Amino acid sequence: MISSLLGVLFDGLAYGMLLFLISVGLSVTLGLMNFVNLAHGAFGMLGGYVCVIVMSRWHVPFLAALVPAFVAAALAGLVLERILYRRLYRGSHLDQVLLTIGLTFMAIAVATFLFGPQQQSLRLPEYLSGQMSVLGVDLNVYRMFLLAVGVVLTIALTLVLEYTRFGASIRASVDNPRVAEALGIRVGLVFQIAFAAGSGLAGLGGALGVEVLGLDPVFPLKYIVYFLLVVAVGGTSSLKGPLYAALLLGVVDVAGKYYIPQVGAFIIYAMMVILLILRPQGLVSRP
Amino acid sequence: MSDARGISPARLSWVEIVFWVVLASGFWLWPKHLALASQVLIAGLFVLSYDLILGYAGILSLGHAAYFGLGAYAAGLLAQHGWGEPISGLIVAGACAGVAGLLTGFLVVRGQDLTRLMVTTAIGLLLFELANRLSSVTGGVDGLLGIDMAPLLGAFRFDMYGRTAYGYCLAVTFVLFLGARRVVHSPFGWSLRGMRDNPGRMLALGYPVPRRLIAVYTLSAAMAGVAGALLAQTTQFVSIDVLSFNRSAEALVMLIVGGAGVLYGGLIGAAVFTLAYHYLSSLNPVYWQFWLGAFLVAIVLLGGGGVLGACQRVYRMLQDRRRQTASQA
Numbered sequence: 074m075i076s077s078l079l080g081v082l083f084d085g086l087a088y089g090m091l092l093f094l095i096s097v098g099l100s101v102t103l104g105l106m107n108f109v110n111l112a113h114g115a116f117g118m119l120g121g122y123v124c125v126i127v128m129s130r131w132h133v134p135f136l137a138a139l140v141p142a143f144v145a146a147a148l149a150g151l152v153l154e155r156i157l158y159r160r161l162y163r164g165s166h167l168d169q170v171l172l173t174i175g176l177t178f179m180a181i182a183v184a185t186f187l188f189g190p191q192q193q194s195l196r197l198p199e200y201l202s203g204q205m206s207v208l209g210v211d212l213n214v215y216r217m218f219l220l221a222v223g224v225v226l227t228i229a230l231t232l233v234l235e236y237t238r239f240g241a242s243i244r245a246s247v248d249n250p251r252v253a254e255a256l257g258i259r260v261g262l263v264f265q266i267a268f269a270a271g272s273g274l275a276g277l278g279g280a281l282g283v284e285v286l287g288l289d290p291v292f293p294l295k296y297i298v299y300f301l302l303v304v305a306v307g308g309t310s311s312l313k314g315p316l317y318a319a320l321l322l323g324v325v326d327v328a329g330k331y332y333i334p335q336v337g338a339f340i341i342y343a344m345m346v347i348l349l350i351l352r353p354q355g356l357v358s359r360p
Numbered sequence: 361m362s363d364a365r366g367i368s369p370a371r372l373s374w375v376e377i378v379f380w381v382v383l384a385s386g387f388w389l390w391p392k393h394l395a396l397a398s399q400v401l402i403a404g405l406f407v408l409s410y411d412l413i414l415g416y417a418g419i420l421s422l423g424h425a426a427y428f429g430l431g432a433y434a435a436g437l438l439a440q441h442g443w444g445e446p447i448s449g450l451i452v453a454g455a456c457a458g459v460a461g462l463l464t465g466f467l468v469v470r471g472q473d474l475t476r477l478m479v480t481t482a483i484g485l486l487l488f489e490l491a492n493r494l495s496s497v498t499g500g501v502d503g504l505l506g507i508d509m510a511p512l513l514g515a516f517r518f519d520m521y522g523r524t525a526y527g528y529c530l531a532v533t534f535v536l537f538l539g540a541r542r543v544v545h546s547p548f549g550w551s552l553r554g555m556r557d558n559p560g561r562m563l564a565l566g567y568p569v570p571r572r573l574i575a576v577y578t579l580s581a582a583m584a585g586v587a588g589a590l591l592a593q594t595t596q597f598v599s600i601d602v603l604s605f606n607r608s609a610e611a612l613v614m615l616i617v618g619g620a621g622v623l624y625g626g627l628i629g630a631a632v633f634t635l636a637y638h639y640l641s642s643l644n645p646v647y648w649q650f651w652l653g654a655f656l657v658a659i660v661l662l663g664g665g666g667v668l669g670a671c672q673r674v675y676r677m678l679q680d681r682r683r684q685t686a687s688q689a
Contacts, residue, residue, distance in 0.1 A: 100488035109474060160661065166473040167420060171616055174609060175656025276583045294605065298481060305478050335493065342486040349479055350467055 080211070081331050082324060087216035089323020090223030091285055093316050095278030095296075096229065096303035098150075098271020100315045103304050105247040106264060108158065109166050112173040113275060113300055114293030115180035120146040120276025121288040122184065125193045135198050139280050146276020151269040153276065158268065159261070179292045184290035193288040215284055226274075231312055243267055299326075304347050361610040374603035379624070383530055387523065394522040400634045401529040403614065404593050407626035408533075408540055410611045415621035417546055417576045418556030420473050422608050423484025424584055426464075427457040431585025436504045437497070444510035450532065450589045453676030455583020460577050465577035469570050471521055477595065481605070488603040491565035504598035518594065525594035527551075532590060541623055543579070552576055553621075613652065617658060628668060 099113045120142035127138045127338065153176070161169050201218055205212045234240035246260040254260050279288070279349040286296065307318030322341065329340035382389070386397050406428050413419040434453040443449060464483050467474055491498045498504055511517045516524040543549050555561045555569050563569050592598045601607065610633070618629020641648040 103474070118361075157657070157661075164660075167414075171422065171475070171612070171656050172660040175653040175660070176613070178649050178653030178656070180653075182646050184652065185646045186650075298478075298485060301478055301481075305474065337506075339486065339489045339493065342482045342489060345482045346467065346486070347481055347484070349475055350470065352655065 077331075081328050083212055083215060085224075085324030085327035086320055087213075087219045087323070088285060088327055089320035090220055090302055091278055091282045092299055092323055093319035094223060094226060094281065095275045096315055096319060097312070098268075098273075099269050099300050100304045100307065100312075101243075101271045102158075103301070104307075104315075105243075105267075106162065106301040108162060109169040110158075110173050111170060111297055111301075112176040112293065114270075114295075115177055116146040116150060116272040116275040117279030117282070117296070118180060118184060118288065118290075118292040119149055120150040120273075120279035121283050121292065122188060122193070123276070124280035124290065125195050125283060128287050133279060135195070135201065139277060142280035143273045143277040145153065146279070147263045147269045147273030149276075150272025151265065159265075162264075164178050177297075180293055181290045188290070190290055193283065195283050219281060219285070227312065227316060234312065237262075239266075298345070299341075302333045303340070306345070306348050373410065378623075380534060386526060386530070394526040396634070396638060398525045398529045398590075398594055399520055400631045401526075401533045402587050402594075403537060403610075403634050404627040404630035405529075405533045405587040405590065406584055406621060407611050407614045407618070407630045408537060409580045409587065411615055411620060411626040412540060412544070412576055412580040412583070412625060414612070414615060416549060416556065417552040417573055419468065419573065419577065420477050421468070421480035422477055422605070422612065423480035423482070424580075424611050425603055425605070425607035426480075426484045426487045427461055427581040427584035428588035428591075429474070429491065430460050431457040431588030432592040432598045432602040433491065433498060433588075434585070435589035436507050439507040439509055439593065439596075440504065444508050445511070446528065446593050447507055447595065450586055453589030453592075454582045454586040457588070458582030460585075461578040461581020462574065465574040465581070468577060469573040481608075484603065484605060484608050491600055491603055498598075498600070501600055504592075504599060506573075507592065507596040507598070509593055509596060514571070518596070522594070529594060531589055532586065536586065537623065539626075540583070540587040543576075544623065548572065548575075613656060616656070620664065622668050625668045632683070 076287075096118045099110060102110045102113070103250070104110045122146045124135075124138045124142040127133045127141050128135060133141075155178070157172060161172060197215060201215050203214055205214050205217065206212070234243065242258045243265045245256070245258055246263045250260045253263075279286075279292070281290075286292070302322060303315050303319045306322070307315030322344075325344060326338075327343050329336060330338075331345070333340075383401075386394065389423075390397060406424075410424050410550065413421060414425075431453040434456040435449045438449045438452060466481055467483075471479060492500055495501070509518050516527070518524045544552075551562065551567055551572060554565075555567070555573065559569055588602055603654070614629035614633045615626055616629070617632055618627065619625030637648060640651065
């Protein structure tokens with residue numbers, strides 16, 4: 074009983090960490106820049122496909138294949154921000170929704186055309202597969218790896234945002250773009266880099282998630298609710314909010330599916346409605 | 361007060377009368393495609409209901425299929441359990457969806473755009489999941505079978521050519537369209553436009569903004585429910601698709617294609633979308649989705665208004681040119 078509880082908790086945390094990695098970019102565009110980017114999942118999908126293709130065509134090892142996954146998604150983000158998203162920063166939310174739903178549909182169609190509608194899979198290296206016994210509990214090695222990657226990236230992101238000049242520029246550009254511009258910060262460039270980095274992280278998350286979330290052309294629609302939920306519940310004041318929200322979401326989702334499978338995804342959606350009603354500003358609201 | 365934009369004055373204009381007469385002559389104009397035409401009308405009614413909340417009241421929703429599906433299941437279950445009389449079934453289904461709209465409306469109107477978007481999405485997904493889980497009642501992914509409809513008004517059987525279905529859909533759509541038209545030209549309807557454009561000022565002017573938004577949301581949900589019920593009754597089948605996220609997104613797309621905030625926009629958008637889907641997806645469903653996405657992106661970049669907006673722009677341009685030539689002469 075206890076060990077199954079720990080197992081569920083562990084799986085949930087790993088799952089949540091993955092959601093956090095994919096959503097953290099969205100918390101920049103949606104949370105900070107107030108841009109409703111429903112196409113965010115498409116960047117995750119792109120990263121996933123790049124990883125799978127690079128591994129199967131050119132036999133690149135898994136860890137090395139994560140790099141092109143990140144780079145491809147970041148480049149796609151950079152280009153799309155430049156030619157499409159930038160025009161709509163001041164547009165209405167409706168226009169943003171239409172644009173990004175349109176992009177999502179196109180991404181789904183292209184993925185179906187190129188790779189077919191079936192689920193993709195990849196072969197994890199030996200050292201990342203199997204179980205490991207820790208304190209009498211059998212833990213999945215890959216999920217431990219996910220947790221570790223998540224912790225490292227979270228610390229790195231926090232350091233960048235809190236302690237570097239670029240992090241300060243992002244915070245300033247978001248808080249007051251006009252004053253930031255007047256102080257010589259190139260707000261447009263800052264947003265562009267933030268957007269590309271966020272897309273890249275989504276791509277990395279998508280590649281890491283092939284094993285856990287699966288990968289097929291409807292990936293962007295299937296998980297968009299989860300990503301939005303992480304950002305909406307987590308708020309935007311710091312990285313902490315989305316992180317807690319993602320971990321909570323992961324644990325609740327895994328626990329729900331494990332203990333009361335007949336209720337299924339119901340819990341997540343109900344939780345989302347209740348949380349949004351109680352705390353429209355997110356769990357950790359801005360001071 | 362008259363509508364400054366001129367495309368839908370308070371009295372039926374001759375263009376509108378021609379529009380409905382053409383639809384009514386569908387029995388002779390497209391006798392072989394009545395089933396498809398019924399689908400267009402049902403989609404049109406659904407988008408019309410969505411136009412009330414998005415186009416007029418400015419409530420951004422991606423979960424409107426919840427009410428469509430609720431109406432479809434209500435009508436389907438009634439008929440399955442022996443209540444095959446269509447019109448009363450339609451009313452009951454509309455009432456069910458309306459009650460659901462009232463209950464959820466309180467949650468929806470609380471937040472801003474993004475919160476609304478997410479709450480409506482969640483409500484839609486919640487109902488989909490519910491229908492999926494209650495498969496002993498709804499048939500789950502296999503769909504609701506065994507719907508047996510009694511003849512319409514006790515006289516017209518639902519025939520296999522879809523004649524009765526088309527007439528039924530057309531009559532219901534027309535009646536509800538007139539209702540919606542009456543609503544948007546009433547002071548209530550004008551106050552909705554005010555709330556869409558500047559909710560803060562409307563509140564300051566003393567309008568009960570949340571209450572009115574809930575009212576229009578309820579009305580819209582009931583209309584969506586009737587549209588769903590029409591689908592269930594005329595096809596005598598309810599697939600779980602009626603609750604899917606895609607259906608909600610399609611309502612948004614159809615409305616944008618036709619033109620939001622104009623009642624005919626919904627009907628025209630539904631027609632264009634359904635016909636394009638019918639022809640293009642028979643070529644290859646993947647192409648269809650790609651071009652649909654590309655089309656949406658293009659609409660946003662080129663400036664909206666949809667089909668009706670484009671017609672209006674062309675009309676204005678022609679008028680300007682005529683005025684110019686007149687002043688030169």
